[in-house]
Amino acid sequence: MQTLWSFLSQGAVLALVMGIVYILFSNTQENLALRGIESGFDFLGKEAGLPIGDSLIDYDPTRGYGYAFLVGILNTLFVSFLAIIFSTILGVFVGIARVSHNWLLAKIAAIYVETLRNLPLLLTLFFVYSVVLAALPHPREAIELMEGVYLSKRGFYLPRPLAEAGFTAFLIAAAVALILGFAFWRWAISYKLRTGRSMPGFWGGLAIFAALTGLAFLVTGRPLGSELPVYAGFNFKGGLAMKPEFASLLIGLVLYTAAYIGENVRSGIQSVEAGQIEAANALGVSSGVVTRMVLLPQALRVTIPATTNDYASLVKNSSLAVAIGYPDMVSIGGTIIGQNGQAVEIIAMWMAVYLTINLIISVGMNFLNARVQLAER
Numbered sequence: 001m002q003t004l005w006s007f008l009s010q011g012a013v014l015a016l017v018m019g020i021v022y023i024l025f026s027n028t029q030e031n032l033a034l035r036g037i038e039s040g041f042d043f044l045g046k047e048a049g050l051p052i053g054d055s056l057i058d059y060d061p062t063r064g065y066g067y068a069f070l071v072g073i074l075n076t077l078f079v080s081f082l083a084i085i086f087s088t089i090l091g092v093f094v095g096i097a098r099v100s101h102n103w104l105l106a107k108i109a110a111i112y113v114e115t116l117r118n119l120p121l122l123l124t125l126f127f128v129y130s131v132v133l134a135a136l137p138h139p140r141e142a143i144e145l146m147e148g149v150y151l152s153k154r155g156f157y158l159p160r161p162l163a164e165a166g167f168t169a170f171l172i173a174a175a176v177a178l179i180l181g182f183a184f185w186r187w188a189i190s191y192k193l194r195t196g197r198s199m200p201g202f203w204g205g206l207a208i209f210a211a212l213t214g215l216a217f218l219v220t221g222r223p224l225g226s227e228l229p230v231y232a233g234f235n236f237k238g239g240l241a242m243k244p245e246f247a248s249l250l251i252g253l254v255l256y257t258a259a260y261i262g263e264n265v266r267s268g269i270q271s272v273e274a275g276q277i278e279a280a281n282a283l284g285v286s287s288g289v290v291t292r293m294v295l296l297p298q299a300l301r302v303t304i305p306a307t308t309n310d311y312a313s314l315v316k317n318s319s320l321a322v323a324i325g326y327p328d329m330v331s332i333g334g335t336i337i338g339q340n341g342q343a344v345e346i347i348a349m350w351m352a353v354y355l356t357i358n359l360i361i362s363v364g365m366n367f368l369n370a371r372v373q374l375a376e377r
Contacts, residue, residue, distance in 0.1 A: 095265020268299030
């Protein structure tokens, strides 16, 4: 009787959910029909006519809406990828500083964390965009950091690398050097496990890669040139440009997310038993080695799960780019909705892309988390 009642109750809940979904779908279709909006994704092939300032791939307004949306996806992925890398690096340093015995360093890190965690990210973006970057000089008075590298209120300009004759051979040689360096690193690990003797595996592998890559660069005739940015008219021409909208979004995401990652690192470090640190100090191990070899590896077990959520939040927070004019996926999608009213389809595409990105992040971080957990015996 209990099994039958459980089956009927679950069936009733399922029927209720399906009924609600059907009503929402029917109402949506009726409203679209009243407004003369056709449902479906056929509009993606129509000419977009959208001006997009920042694009990682070649784009012109005559391309279709689907291609314009792809540009937005790539922009979102690019800024999210860079922000994850830089926020992780900054977050680790902040977390270590939080538990430092240096009173001033620990207080500065604490103020940074408490300030950024209690300010809305949108406010941080506006501050960076409207105050910090706006205070930079006009391009004609740009700050020259080094030859071919300029900083102004219209962006950060640097030389564009150009492939020349022999570049393919250089890439092949660099790939071989990378494989050899990685092989040496793995051999050093296995050698230590067999003999107990430490080998400079990482630094040795890095030295092999750097030496062989440098030699290949010389042998192939230095097949990498550069195009320098030059001030002409009212702005710089040529080279690579990091526009203020992109820079503001990247800086804001990094500063905001690093504060959360720093707290994760701090809690992970404090979860390590004090006896292990005391034992390392008794053996005369330097504080730097204790941090790298004792604290951080064990802190990963606590840090990774929370950091996974922060990475996912970072990707979703990148949608605030629309507030400062960076053409990410949400900004371009919103423009498409304004032109043809395909709101349901665009929102579904947003949801699918964000879901896919965050599921990939979750799978990767869960794999890493499984590798660093202690094996039960």
